[in-house]
Amino acid sequence: MAWRSRPCGLLVAASALGTVALFEKDDCRCGSNATDGLTGCCTDEDLFGGLCYKRCELLTNGRFAFRSAPNTCCNSAVLADCWLWGSSASNGIGCEGYGVSSSGGCAQFPCSHTEQTLDYTGKSIV
Structure with a gap:
């Protein structure tokens, strides 16, 4: 089982296989100071x-x-x-x-x- 992330935040999902914490992948909080890559x-x-x-x-x-x-x-x-x-x-x-x-x-x-x-x-x- 898998989970898809959403912009800005932390998604924690659980299944019989274990718990997964996904850090969201988005530039939304950086605004004009985009991430350094x-x-x-x-x-x-x-x-x-x-x-x-x-x-x-x-x-x-x-x-x-x-x-x-x-x-x-x-x-x-x-x-x-x-x-x-x-x-x-x-x-x-x-x-x-x-x-x-x-x-x-x-x-x-x-x-x-x-x-x-x-x-x-x-x-x-x-």
Whole structure:
């Protein structure tokens, strides 16, 4: 049994074979900032922990350009360097401060230009 996704959101379906969570495949939330084609995030977002967050570079005026946690940005792409004094900045908890999407709300699941139908193992069956 298979399920077809719909634009923008998360579809969870279950059958005797297992439960499948499908991330929707659409550009509808990015508007004029269409997805970058690689991560599925809007062009002004970064993919971190499976979600799209507004780029730290934009949130911190370039001072801390790399995301190291949902609400933390760092001045180094090397995660171990982010523990050094003054190398990172945190702001907010959850869906506030640096933990936001490009629209200012909670971080969102990635989108892309294609729509897929998957079986319970995650393999495309279309």
